[in-house]
Amino acid sequence: xxxxxxxxxxxxxxxxxxxxxxxxxxxxxxxxxxxxxxxxxxxxxxxxxxxxxxxxxxxxxxxxxxxxxxxxxxxxxxxxxxxxxxxxxxxxxxxxxxxxxxxxxxxxxxxxxxxxxxxxxxxxxxxxxxxxxxxxxxxxxxxxxxxxxxxxxxxxxxxxxxxxxxxxxxxxxxxxxxxxxxxxxxxxxxxxxxxxxxxxxxxxxxxxxxxxxxxxxxxxxxxxxxxxxxxxxxxxxxxxxxxxxxxxxxxxxxxxxxxxxxxxxxxxxxxxxxxxxxxxxxxxxxxxxxxxxxxxxxxxxxxxxxxxxxxxxxx
Amino acid sequence: xxxxxxxxxxxxxxxxxxxxxxxxxxxxxxxxxxxxxxxxxxxxxxxxxxxxxxxxxxxxxxxxxxxxxxxxxxxxxxxxxxxxxxxxxxxxxxxxxxxxxxxxxxxxxxxxxxxxxxxxxxxxxxxxxxxxxxxxxxxxxxxxxxxxxxxxxxxxxxxxxxxxxxxxxxxxxxxxxxxxxxxxxxxxxxxxxxxxxxxxxxxxxxxxxxxxxxxxxxxxxxxxxxxxxxxxxxxxxxxxxxxxxxxxxxxxxxxxxxxxxxxxxxxxxxxxxxxxxxxxxxxxxxxxxxxxxxxxxxxxxxxxxxxxxxxxxxxxxxxxxxxxxxxxxxxxxxxxxxxxxxxxxxxxxxxxxxxxxxxxxxxx
Numbered sequence: 001x002x003x004x005x006x007x008x009x010x011x012x013x014x015x016x017x018x019x020x021x022x023x024x025x026x027x028x029x030x031x032x033x034x035x036x037x038x039x040x041x042x043x044x045x046x047x048x049x050x051x052x053x054x055x056x057x058x059x060x061x062x063x064x065x066x067x068x069x070x071x072x073x074x075x076x077x078x079x080x081x082x083x084x085x086x087x088x089x090x091x092x093x094x095x096x097x098x099x100x101x102x103x104x105x106x107x108x109x110x111x112x113x114x115x116x117x118x119x120x121x122x123x124x125x126x127x128x129x130x131x132x133x134x135x136x137x138x139x140x141x142x143x144x145x146x147x148x149x150x151x152x153x154x155x156x157x158x159x160x161x162x163x164x165x166x167x168x169x170x171x172x173x174x175x176x177x178x179x180x181x182x183x184x185x186x187x188x189x190x191x192x193x194x195x196x197x198x199x200x201x202x203x204x205x206x207x208x209x210x211x212x213x214x215x216x217x218x219x220x221x222x223x224x225x226x227x228x229x230x231x232x233x234x235x236x237x238x239x240x241x242x243x244x245x246x247x248x249x250x251x252x253x254x255x256x257x258x259x260x261x262x263x264x265x266x267x268x269x270x271x272x273x274x275x276x277x278x279x280x281x282x283x284x285x286x287x288x289x290x291x292x293x294x295x296x297x298x299x300x301x302x303x304x305x306x307x308x309x310x311x312x313x314x315x
Numbered sequence: 316x317x318x319x320x321x322x323x324x325x326x327x328x329x330x331x332x333x334x335x336x337x338x339x340x341x342x343x344x345x346x347x348x349x350x351x352x353x354x355x356x357x358x359x360x361x362x363x364x365x366x367x368x369x370x371x372x373x374x375x376x377x378x379x380x381x382x383x384x385x386x387x388x389x390x391x392x393x394x395x396x397x398x399x400x401x402x403x404x405x406x407x408x409x410x411x412x413x414x415x416x417x418x419x420x421x422x423x424x425x426x427x428x429x430x431x432x433x434x435x436x437x438x439x440x441x442x443x444x445x446x447x448x449x450x451x452x453x454x455x456x457x458x459x460x461x462x463x464x465x466x467x468x469x470x471x472x473x474x475x476x477x478x479x480x481x482x483x484x485x486x487x488x489x490x491x492x493x494x495x496x497x498x499x500x501x502x503x504x505x506x507x508x509x510x511x512x513x514x515x516x517x518x519x520x521x522x523x524x525x526x527x528x529x530x531x532x533x534x535x536x537x538x539x540x541x542x543x544x545x546x547x548x549x550x551x552x553x554x555x556x557x558x559x560x561x562x563x564x565x566x567x568x569x570x571x572x573x574x575x576x577x578x579x580x581x582x583x584x585x586x587x588x589x590x591x592x593x594x595x596x597x598x599x600x601x602x603x604x605x606x607x608x609x610x611x612x613x614x615x616x617x618x619x620x621x622x623x624x625x626x627x628x629x630x631x632x633x634x635x636x637x638x639x640x641x642x643x644x645x646x647x648x649x650x651x652x653x654x655x656x657x658x659x660x661x662x663x664x665x666x667x668x669x670x671x672x673x674x675x676x677x678x679x
Contacts, residue, residue, distance in 0.1 A: 023329055023330045024328040024329020024330040024331070024566070025328050025329055025330030025331050025558065025560065025562055025563045025566065026330060026562070027560075027562045028562075029562060029565075030561075030562060052569075054565075054569055056565055059565075155328075155329050155330075156329070172421070172422070172517055172520070173516075173517045174516050174517065175515075175516065176510075176511060176517070177511070178517075202330075206330075207330065210330075232560075236623070238616065239609055239612045239613050239616055240609070241608065241609035241613070242609075242613050242616070244609075245607060245609060245610060245613050248605060248607065248610075249601045249613060249614070249617065251602065252600070252601045252602020252603070253599065253600065253601050253602070254595075254597075254599065254600045254601075255594075255595035256593070256595040256596065256597045256598060256599040256600070256621065257599035257600050257601045257617070258595070259593050259594055259595045259599070259621060260599040260617040260618065260620045260621055261617065263593075263617075263620040263621065263623075263624055264616070264617055264620060267620075295626070295627050295630060296561070296630055297559075297561060297630040297631070297633040297634040297637070298561050298634075299561045299562070
C-alpha cells in the first residue's frame with residue numbers, strides 16, 4: 001500500500017497547544033519559534049509562549065518586548081513571555097477578586113515566601129495561563145483569539161514537572177478552587193486531541209540518551225508526543241566514494257590537504273553519530289524530523305524562517 | 316574564624332558539558348596537589364561510571380592513572396536530593412517520632428520527591444556539609460540544570476524566609492490550638508480565604524507540616540545563614556560553562572546578568588565544543604588526478620572545507636565576543652573532542668584546557 005507522505009508536522013498544527021521540551025541547550029526556543037512560524041504560514045493564528053522568564057523570542061525577532069504582554073511578530077504570529085511572578089499575581093488576583101484582599105493575603109512577609117516555596121506552583125500557574133490563552137476570545141472577531149498556542153517549556157526534568165504539576169496540585173488540595181482549576185488545566189494538557197508534545201534532541205550520545213529517558217518518564221503523556229526533532233544536523237554531504245578515495249587523497253596531500261582530510265574525517269564521524277542518533281530516536285515510535293545546523297552566530301528571523309521551511313517539508 | 320574551604324561552582328544551562336567541566340576542573344586541582352571533592356548532579360550514567368560514583372553515595376575516590384602524576388586526590392559523589400533531605404530531617408529531629416511524623420507528612424512527601432523544587436536547596440545543603448569537612452582543600456560543585464538559572468543561589472534565602480519566626484507564629488500556633496485562628500488583626504479573614512481556596516484538608520496538611528518541622532527550624536535557619544555566608548566568601552568562585560551555540564549563549568547571558576544581580580563575581584567562562592581554525596593556510600593540494608571516478612568531486616569538496624571551517628570559527632568567535640561582552644572574566648576554550656566525553660580519559664583531556672582556570676582560582 002502506498003501511503004501519502006504528509007509533512008510530519010502538519011497534524012501538529014491542528015491541535016490547540018503544542019508543548020516543546022527536551023534537554024537543556026538543544027534549541028527548544030528555536031524549534032518552538034520554527035513551529036510557530038510554520039503554523040502562522042499555514043494561516044493559524046499562533047501564540048508563541050516562553051516559560052523561562054526571559055524574553056528571548058522578541059530579541060530573536062528584533063522587536064521590543066512588552067512586560068507580560070502579547071507582542072505581535074507578524075499578522076498571524078504573536079509572542080508572550082509567561083513570567084511566573086506576574087502569572088501568579090494575575091491568577092491569585094482573579095481568584096480573590098479584590099486587589100486589596102490579594103495584597104492582604106499574599107503580599108505580606110509571611111505568605112510571600114510561602115508562595116515561593118510551594119513546589120510546582122510556578123509550573124502550574126504558567127500552565128494555567130496557557131489554559132486561559134487557549135480559551136481566550138477575541139471580542140472583535142468573536143472567535144477564539146488563538147488557533148494554536150506553542151509553549152517553549154522548560155528542560156527535561158522541569159518539563160515533566162510542568163506537565164504533571166496540575167495532578168500534583170490536585171493531590172495536594174483535594175478540594176476547593178485550586179483543586180478545580182488544576183483539574184481543568186489537566187483536562188486540556190492531558191487531552192491528546194488538543195495538546196501535542198514535541199521533543200527536541202541533538203545528534204549526540206548524551207542528548208539521545210536523555211531524550212530516551214525523558215520519553216520513558218513521560219508515562220501516559222507518551223501518546224501525545226507528535227514528533228521528535230533531531231536538531232543541529234550537519235548540512236554538508238560527503239561524496240559517496242570519499243571513503244574509497246581517502247587513502248589516495250591522503251598520499252598526495254600537502255599540509256593544507258591533510259588538514260582538509262582531517263576536517264572531512266570529522267564530518268564523517270559526525271554523520272555516523274547522526275545516523276546512530278536518528279536510528280535510536282526512531283525506535284521510540286514518534287516521527288523523527290531533522291533540522292539542519294545553520295552554522296551561524298545568531299538565529300534571527302531569517303534563520304528561524306529557514307528552520308520553519310525545513311519543518312514544513314520534513315516527512 | 317573557622318577555615319573556609321574554597322568552593323568552585325560551575326553553573327550553566329543543561330547540555331553544555333557542565334558535569335564534564337566540573338569533573339575536569341576538579342581533576343586539574345587534584346593534579347596540582349589538592350585534595351578535591353566534586354559534587355555532581357544527575358550526570359549521565361556513563362560519566363558516573365567513569366568517575367566511580369554511585370547515587371546517594373558518600374564521596375568515593377576516583378582512581379587516577381599513575382602516569383598522570385597527580386599530587387592530590389579526587390573524590391566524587393552524586394547528589395540524591397531525597398536522601399539528603401531525609402538525612403537533614405533525621406539530623407535535626409529531636410526524636411525518632413518527630414522524624415517519622417515528617418517523613419509521613421503529605422506535604423513533605425510532595426516537596427522532597429519533587430526534584431524540581433528540592434534539588435537546588437539540597438545541592439546547597441550537601442555543599443555546605445562538604446565544605447565543613449576538614450579533609451578537602453577544594454569543593455567543586457556541578458550545579459543542577461535549573462529552569463530559573465540561579466535558583467540555587469536564592470534557595471537558602473528562601474528557606475530562611477520560610478523559616479521566619481513570623482511564619483511559625485502565623486501557621487503553627489493556631490494549628491496547635493486546634494483551630495485556624497490568627498494572632499494578627501484581620502487574620503481570620505485570611506484564614507477563611509485560604510481555606511476556601513485550597514480546601515481544609517490541605518490547610519490541615521500544611522499546619523501539620525509546619526508543626527512537625529517546628530523542632531527543626533533553628534537548625535534550618537542557622538544552616539541557611541551559613542550557606543549564604545559560604546556562597547559570598549571571597550574563596551568561592553563561579554565559573555560559567557557554555558558552548559558557542561546561539562541557544563546556549565543566550566542562556567549563558569542570563570546567568571551573567573543574574574550573577575551580577577547577586578553581586579557574585581564571575582571567575583571565568585568555560586566554552587565547550589570550540590572549533591579550531593585551520594592549522595595550515597593556503598589551498599589544499601592532493602597530487603595529480605589518477606583519473607579515478609569521483610576524484611575531482613572529492614577534491615572540490617575537500618578544498619571547500621578549510622574555508623568553511625574559517626567561516627564557522629569566525630561565527631564562533633563572534634558568538635564568544637557577545638557572550639563575554641561587558642565582563643572582564645577570562646575565557647577558556649575547550650576544543651570539540653568529537654563524540655561526547657564520557658570516560659576518565661576524556662575528562663583528563665578536558666582538564667588540560669582548564670589547568671589555568673584551576674590555578675587562577677587556586678586559593679588553597
